[in-house]
Amino acid sequence: MEKLINDLLLGARYRGHDGLNFYYFHNIAGEMKKILAYILTPIYIFLFGLLLGVFHPIQVITWNIWGDRVQRRVVILLNLSIMRCLHLLGARIRFKGVEKLPANRPLIIVSNHQSQYDIPPVVWVFRKYYPKFISKIELGKGIPSISYNLRKGGSALIDRKNRSQAIKEIITLGRLVEANNYAACIFPEGTRSKDGKVRTFKVGGLGTLLKTAPSAAVIPFAIDGNYQMQRFPMGLGKQLTYAVLDPIERGNRSAEEITLLCEEAIKKELGQLIESCHL
Numbered sequence: 001m002e003k004l005i006n007d008l009l010l011g012a013r014y015r016g017h018d019g020l021n022f023y024y025f026h027n028i029a030g031e032m033k034k035i036l037a038y039i040l041t042p043i044y045i046f047l048f049g050l051l052l053g054v055f056h057p058i059q060v061i062t063w064n065i066w067g068d069r070v071q072r073r074v075v076i077l078l079n080l081s082i083m084r085c086l087h088l089l090g091a092r093i094r095f096k097g098v099e100k101l102p103a104n105r106p107l108i109i110v111s112n113h114q115s116q117y118d119i120p121p122v123v124w125v126f127r128k129y130y131p132k133f134i135s136k137i138e139l140g141k142g143i144p145s146i147s148y149n150l151r152k153g154g155s156a157l158i159d160r161k162n163r164s165q166a167i168k169e170i171i172t173l174g175r176l177v178e179a180n181n182y183a184a185c186i187f188p189e190g191t192r193s194k195d196g197k198v199r200t201f202k203v204g205g206l207g208t209l210l211k212t213a214p215s216a217a218v219i220p221f222a223i224d225g226n227y228q229m230q231r232f233p234m235g236l237g238k239q240l241t242y243a244v245l246d247p248i249e250r251g252n253r254s255a256e257e258i259t260l261l262c263e264e265a266i267k268k269e270l271g272q273l274i275e276s277c278h279l
Contacts, residue, residue, distance in 0.1 A: 037233035041088055044234060047085045051078060056144040063152055075149050076127045079120035086117070086229070090237035097244035098125060104175045106184075106216040107131075108209050110262040111223060112198045112270075113187035115230035118223050119178075121242040122185050125221075129183035132173055134205055136160060156183075158205075170205050174212025184209055184216075188259060196227040196271055201263040207255035220245040220262045222269040243269050 055078040063071040083093060086242040101107070107129050109122060122131055132155045140150050150157060156173040158166035177184045186209060188201035209216070222243040228235035245265045248258055267273040 017082055033236055034233070037089075037236050040236070041233040044088050045237055047088070048082060051081050051085070052144040052146065055081075056148060058147060059148050059152075066243060068152065071149075071152065075153065076123060078145060079123040082117070082120045083124065085231070086240070089229075089234055091229070091235075092237070092239050093121075094239065094241045095125060095243075096241065097246075100244050100246060101126070101129075101219070102217045102247060104181060106181045106213050108177070108206070108213060108216045108218050109183055109185040110122065110201075110206060110218060110259075110266075111185060111187055111221040111222050111248055112266050113189050114196060114223050114226040117226045117229050118187070119193075120225065122221065122242075125242060125244065126183045126185070126254050129181065131183040132156070132177065133184050134158060134170060134173065134184070134186045147255065156184075166205075167208060170208040171212050174209045175211075177216060178213040184213065185221075188262070192230065193227060194230070194268070196224070198267050198270065201259045203255050203259045206259050210250070210255050218248040218250060218262065220248065220265040220269075222266045224270055245269055 055074060059071055059074050059078075062074050086093065107126065109126060109131065111118065111122065119133070122133075130146050130153075132153055133150065134156045135150055135158070137157040137159045140147050151156075154176050156166075156169035158169050160166065173184050176182060179227065186205050188203075188206055189199040190202055191199070194197060210218075222245060224243070225240040228238045229240070248261050248265070250258060253261075256265075264273055
């Protein structure tokens with residue numbers, strides 16, 4: 001549908017004999033796109049909810065019969081399905097740099113955060129490493145599929161009002177990742193960016209992971225475009241890019257230095273580094 005609208009607009013550009021005709025057809029196409037977005041967004045939201053509802057009992061059954069090895073495959077399929085449904089909105093999904101992932105090492109994934117749709121690409125790209133997340137404790141209950149996987153999948157559910165509890169959860173996650181060559185994903189901004197601009201990365205949770213998973217490779221992961229899918233209506237025909245960046249060599253660097261390097265690498269990938277330096 002998105003392609004059809006663009007083709008109509010392109011045709012109008014060549015058929016029009018003056019600027020008035022072009023802008024007339026341009027405005028018409030813009031209105032059609034807006035109307036289409038209002039129609040397709042509820043359909044996508046319905047499919048998103050349906051996937052969560054359908055995959056929840058499948059996760060419960062596979063976990064209780066075959067354990068986490070089968071349950072994790074269900075989770076991968078769920079997240080792949082969520083991404084595929086974005087094609088309904090004309091989204092164009094691109095992955096970059098996957099070949100940079102090191103083998104036979106635990107990973108600490110350091111990512112910017114734009115929307116709830118950041119999770120599926122992380123699960124898909126790092127699926128061989130069984131990625132776990134640092135998430136607020138409230139998400140551990142009440143959300144079909146998501147809450148169950150956070151609890152059973154070994155993620156750290158932290159209470160932001162209880163520093164001691166949060167640190168213990170992250171320590172447990174770091175040790176789990178270190179012992180099994182898994183991946184832990186952290187969003188150091190601490191909240192979603194509504195406009196796509198990368199906020200300052202916080203050291204806290206990442207510093208704890210660095211201490212408890214000393215052999216883990218630090219992988220900056222840049223998410224570009226997902227903030228446009230967090231709105232209502234959702235964006236149509238948007239380019240969504242997920243980039244694995246060069247691993248950060250830890251050496252003798254402090255947690256603060258590593259955090260800053262991750263932030264700068266992601267900003268550079270998103271074309272925001274120069275702009276942020278002038279602020």
